[in-house]
Amino acid sequence: MPRTRSSKLIAALGLTAALVAAGCGAPSVGNKNASDQTSGVTINVVLAAEPPPKALLAEFTEETGITVNWTNLDWDSLQTKISAAAAANTYFADATNVDWSRVGQLGKLGWFTPMETFLDTAAMKDDVPQLASFTSDGHVVGIPYDASFMVTTVNRAMFEKAGIGEMPRTMDDYTDDLRRIKQAGVVEYPLNIPFAAAEGLSTYWYETTAAFGGTVLDAEGNPQFKEPGSAGFQAAQWMIGALKEGLVPPGNINVTDSQGQQTLMATGQVASTFSDYSGTVGTIYDVEGSSKVAGDVEYLPTPGVTGPAANLSNPDAVGIPKQAKYPDAAAKFIDWFASAETQAAFSGLDGPEKIYEAYPLPSHVSAVDRMVNADKLAGGAELVTMLEGSQPVFEGGAPTWYPKFSNAVYTSLHAAATGSMSVEQAVGTIAEAAEDLAGAA
Amino acid sequence: MTAVLAPKATVQSSPSRFDVLPYLMVAPVTLFIAGLALLPAVFAVVQSFFIVDALDPPMRWAGLSNFTGLFGDAAVRSSMANTGLYVLIGVTLSTLLGTAAAVLLQRPFRGRSLVIAVMILPWALPGVVEGILWQGIFEPNSGLISAVLQLFGADGGLLLGQNRLLTIGLIELVQVWQITPLSALLILAALQLIPDELYEAAQLDGCSPWAAFRRITLPLARPGIAVAMVQAVIATLNVFDQPYVLNGAASTGASVTMQTYFVSFQNLDFGAGYALTLLITLATLAISMAVVRLVYRKVEM
Numbered sequence: 238m239p240r241t242r243s244s245k246l247i248a249a250l251g252l253t254a255a256l257v258a259a260g261c262g263a264p265s266v267g268n269k270n271a272s273d274q275t276s277g278v279t280i281n282v283v284l285a286a287e288p289p290p291k292a293l294l295a296e297f298t299e300e301t302g303i304t305v306n307w308t309n310l311d312w313d314s315l316q317t318k319i320s321a322a323a324a325a326n327t328y329f330a331d332a333t334n335v336d337w338s339r340v341g342q343l344g345k346l347g348w349f350t351p352m353e354t355f356l357d358t359a360a361m362k363d364d365v366p367q368l369a370s371f372t373s374d375g376h377v378v379g380i381p382y383d384a385s386f387m388v389t390t391v392n393r394a395m396f397e398k399a400g401i402g403e404m405p406r407t408m409d410d411y412t413d414d415l416r417r418i419k420q421a422g423v424v425e426y427p428l429n430i431p432f433a434a435a436e437g438l439s440t441y442w443y444e445t446t447a448a449f450g451g452t453v454l455d456a457e458g459n460p461q462f463k464e465p466g467s468a469g470f471q472a473a474q475w476m477i478g479a480l481k482e483g484l485v486p487p488g489n490i491n492v493t494d495s496q497g498q499q500t501l502m503a504t505g506q507v508a509s510t511f512s513d514y515s516g517t518v519g520t521i522y523d524v525e526g527s528s529k530v531a532g533d534v535e536y537l538p539t540p541g542v543t544g545p546a547a548n549l550s551n552p553d554a555v556g557i558p559k560q561a562k563y564p565d566a567a568a569k570f571i572d573w574f575a576s577a578e579t580q581a582a583f584s585g586l587d588g589p590e591k592i593y594e595a596y597p598l599p600s601h602v603s604a605v606d607r608m609v610n611a612d613k614l615a616g617g618a619e620l621v622t623m624l625e626g627s628q629p630v631f632e633g634g635a636p637t638w639y640p641k642f643s644n645a646v647y648t649s650l651h652a653a654a655t656g657s658m659s660v661e662q663a664v665g666t667i668a669e670a671a672e673d674l675a676g677a678a
Numbered sequence: 679m680t681a682v683l684a685p686k687a688t689v690q691s692s693p694s695r696f697d698v699l700p701y702l703m704v705a706p707v708t709l710f711i712a713g714l715a716l717l718p719a720v721f722a723v724v725q726s727f728f729i730v731d732a733l734d735p736p737m738r739w740a741g742l743s744n745f746t747g748l749f750g751d752a753a754v755r756s757s758m759a760n761t762g763l764y765v766l767i768g769v770t771l772s773t774l775l776g777t778a779a780a781v782l783l784q785r786p787f788r789g790r791s792l793v794i795a796v797m798i799l800p801w802a803l804p805g806v807v808e809g810i811l812w813q814g815i816f817e818p819n820s821g822l823i824s825a826v827l828q829l830f831g832a833d834g835g836l837l838l839g840q841n842r843l844l845t846i847g848l849i850e851l852v853q854v855w856q857i858t859p860l861s862a863l864l865i866l867a868a869l870q871l872i873p874d875e876l877y878e879a880a881q882l883d884g885c886s887p888w889a890a891f892r893r894i895t896l897p898l899a900r901p902g903i904a905v906a907m908v909q910a911v912i913a914t915l916n917v918f919d920q921p922y923v924l925n926g927a928a929s930t931g932a933s934v935t936m937q938t939y940f941v942s943f944q945n946l947d948f949g950a951g952y953a954l955t956l957l958i959t960l961a962t963l964a965i966s967m968a969v970v971r972l973v974y975r976k977v978e979m
Contacts, residue, residue: 317943324732324948342946346732434839434928488818491838491925506819637733640944644927648753651928655840 268328268560275566276302280331282570284555285312289574292590293582297573303566312336319558323348328560331567335379335556337370338436338643341635344373349556351376355568364577364601367552370629379554381600382575386627387444387512387549388620389540390522394533395508398423404537408448408475411511411540415484418508426486427508428479429498434651437494439643440551442650443630444512445472448539448546456633458678460671462664470664477653477660490654503528509537514551515623516597519615536616538623548623549630552600577601584608598624638674645670719959722952730949737949744953753929754937754954760846761915761934765965767850768857768914773907775854776861780902781895783862784869794863801859809923812852816924838925845930852920857913861906868902869895873979897975904974908966915962934958 272278280303288294288307298304308330310318315334322329323346335343343349352358358377362368367381396404396414399421405411418427431437446453451468452461462469479485486506492498495514499521501507515536521527522534538545555574557567573579580599582591586607598620599605605624609617636642645667653663729740748754779797783790800808815822818837838845872894880890896903918935925931927940935958942951 317939320732320943320946324946342733346946434926486819488824488837490840491816491818493926501819504820638945644753644940644944648927648929651839651926655837655928655930657842657930 268562268564271562271564273565274563275569278302278563278566279304279306280563280566280570281306281308282555282567283308283310283315283318283330283333284553285310285315285334286553287594289583289593289596290591293579293593297570301566301569301573303563303570305570319348322560323558326560328562329558331561331563332555332557332571335371335554337550337552337554337630338635338639340371340373340378341637341639343378343556344376344634345637348559349378350559350561350564351378352380352556352568352571353377355557355565356380356572364603366602366625366627367550367600367629370550370552370634371554371556373634379556380571380575381552381554382571382580383553383596384515384598384600384605384624384627385551385553386515386624387440387539387551388515388517388623389509389511389537390502390513390517390534391509391537392502392505392507392530392533393535394530395423395427395505405540406538406544408540408542411509412475412479412484415479415509416482419484424506424508426484426506428484429501429507429510429513430476430479430485430489431492431494431498432480432485432490432651432654433493433497434647435493436643436647437498438650439646440494440549440630441512442469442472442476442646444539444549445476447549447628448472448511448541449475450542450546452632454631454633454636454671458631458633458636458638458671458675460668460675463668465661470660473650473653473664474660476650477663480654490651502534503530505529505533511539514597515548515620520594520597523615536619536623538619547626547628550627551630575600577604577607580604581607585613586611636675636678638678642667642671642674722955725949726952726956728949730947730952732946732948740949744950745957747950748941748954748957753932753940754934756929757932757934757937760842760921760930760932761917763843763846764850764853764917764921764933765911765914767847768853768917769907769910769969771850771854772858772861772910773903775858776865776906777899777903779858779862780865780869780899781891783866784895797862798859800856803856805853805856805917805919806923808852808856809920812920813924816848839928839930842930845925845928849921849924849931850914850917852924853914853917856920857910860909864906864909865899865902868899871977871979872898898977898979900973900975901977904970907969907973911965911969912962915958915965 282305284307287309294305294307312334316336316339318329319333335349353376358368358380361380365381367384367386368377371377371379371381391404393404395418399414399418401414401417405414415427418424430441443453446462446469449468449471453469455461460469461467462473464470480487480489486492486501489497489501492501498510498513499517502510502513502517503522518534518536523531525531539548540546555571557564557571561567577599580596580601581587581604583593583596584599584604585592598614599608602621602624605614605617605621608614609621614620649658649663649666652658653660658666725737726744727740727742728737729744730737783794803811816838818824838848876894876898877890880894885893916935917933918939921931921933922936927936934954938951938954938958941947941954
């Protein structure tokens with residue numbers, strides 16, 4: 238019996254030691270089994286998006302011999318899978334999503350192969366202004382394939398009904414106009430702010446902070462919103478104040494940015510969304526049948542302190558994980574998928590069979606220009622100006638600790654909206670989190 | 679002389695002889711469970727005592743710091759309190775409603791199978807789908823509850839997230855809707871084993887239906903009730919989908935498994951994530967054992 242017990246003990250200790258050793262081993266960098274084949278292979282592309290039109294993918298396969306197996310996963314699940322696969326050093330996809338908010342993390346972790354090793358990213362800079370949002374320590378982590386950025390949308394018909402002829406250019410005018418709309422009884426709650434504790438609330442605050450003439454973090458990641466006179470503090474005060482004043486629907490404390498916020502706008506329950514997503518007028522608000530405000534909504538140059546403010550980038554990119562099986566074939570796909578020509582085709586410039594319904598806006602300025610010239614883009618002239626002037630959310634790129642910081646932002650602002658925190662407490666909590674995280678980093 | 683040889687005695691297999699067949703037959707499932715459940719569990723336990731942070735390599739010994747760090751995190755503490763409320767409300771309501779449903783379904787009636795099939799539907803739905811479904815009902819600007827309240831002159835709907843207790847209560851109602859069918863079926867299975875003679879004898883003795891329920895049904899259904907309560911404990915302690923879909927990451931409703939997700943996959947601090955997972959497992963074991971000890975009784979009929 239003692240022999241059996243000791244054998245079991247030794248086996249258990251051995252197993253534990255093996256597990257610890259396995260866990261302690263540094264993960265290898267890159268995939269030694271990766272193939273440089275760029276023809277006759279099937280690559281797995283996993284994005285939080287519907288696949289592009291079959292006709293276009295078939296064209297790509299015919300040209301290159303690369304077959305694309307497209308998987309559409311929701312954004313949260315996709316981020317979890319990217320992290321789990323990279324942490325476990327296992328294959329997950331040949332090309333997948335790179336979110337702007339995770340660029341700092343991904344840059345430090347080295348989970349993606351720098352895109353400049355495959356493509357001439359320097360040559361893209363002028364035509365793809367949002368490439369900067371995907372650059373970390375001089376390396377391009379992913380190539381933006383759309384040009385999502387924050388914009389202000391307004392229901393012009395409601396503004397006019399309230400007797401507002403000239404559209405607002407400053408925050409003061411914008412706020413006064415919203416009050417006029419409410420007082421005139423055009424709509425009970427004119428302003429849309431998604432106060433649910435989710436990423437969209439953080440993004441809204443960053444855009445509002447830019448409108449008040451400031452940034453949230455400096456290039457070193459230090460908080461710039463602690464003082465009551467700072468732009469970030471004023472932005473938080475303006476957002477919470479609008480809710481308390483009755484400009485924002487009370488139910489918005491649980492409304493998210495995408496479906497919730499856009500539904501309110503499309504059903505005419507609000508007159509304006511200060512921080513909306515580019516492309517929504519054409520893809521949502523002007524869609525007859527599903528929208529009650531078709532033809533009424535337009536983009537407004539985002540009001541600032543003294544005039545229009547900069548618009549913050551919020552684009553989606555695609556990159557190549559280190560464990561990709563066919564990195565070169567994936568690079569060829571990205572080169573095609575994110576090219577100005579393909580993006581123009583997505584937007585309907587090469588015929589209806591190539592229209593990519595879910596596609597918001599090309600990341601190439603030249604493709605947007607082509608759309609505007611062909612009259613294929615609702616509010617195109619305004620969007621081009623905004624795209625050209627769009628800026629990254631953070632001067633120094635998203636810090637490695639961004640997800641934790643964003644969590645502090647949206648939970649605190651949500652708490653202020655529900656009344657369980659004051660604006661001062663919320664901003665203080667966010668600043669404390671930023672200082673702790675920047676200090677630890 | 680002919681020698682007559684006695685027939686050789688048949689050799690019977692000795693009880694001590696090692697028979698490999700049963701082991702071979704259970705080997706696949708053993709390997710399956712060991713590989714997919716036990717090994718990862720051991721791995722998680724071991725790594726909960728290490729710093730496993732993708733942003734802060736290499737992996738190194740942490741002692742109890744992952745655990746102490748979790749208790750120092752206000753968001754984790756708040757989620758623990760929220761989860762306690764989820765368990766309390768969820769286990770109580772699902773057991774009460776499950777028992778009531780089981781008693782109603784105890785006697786055969788026309789269409790009973792259909793009622794059971796319909797009743798079990800919420801249990802078959804994924805939590806995320808239920809969250810989305812109830813999001814439409816709770817939606818404060820134009821949801822069903824809001825519309826009904828406005829019909830009666832109320833100003834607005836129920837605001838999830840405005841008040842912590844209300845938020846947790848409403849979210850847990852959605853989970854109760856999901857887990858009660860299984861509780862009802864488990865208790866119903868126990869009730870089906872109670873002989874009718876007991877009720878008949880009780881009736882002859884002048885026992886009222888309520889007294890029969892208290893003195894016959896409840897005591898004899900205890901094994902089923904205990905199992906139902908344990909499954910409710912496991913479900914409510916691990917609630918994720920409903921609060922995440924209905925209330926986002928807000929502290930008014932965040933559960934401890936949501937924090938595990940944030941710690942592990944948002945902050946990439948896997949060591950702390952493992953530690954939190956271990957704490958949840960221990961809590962599940964402790965509460966389940968307490969339930970079994972308090973509620974379960976061996977019944978012989």
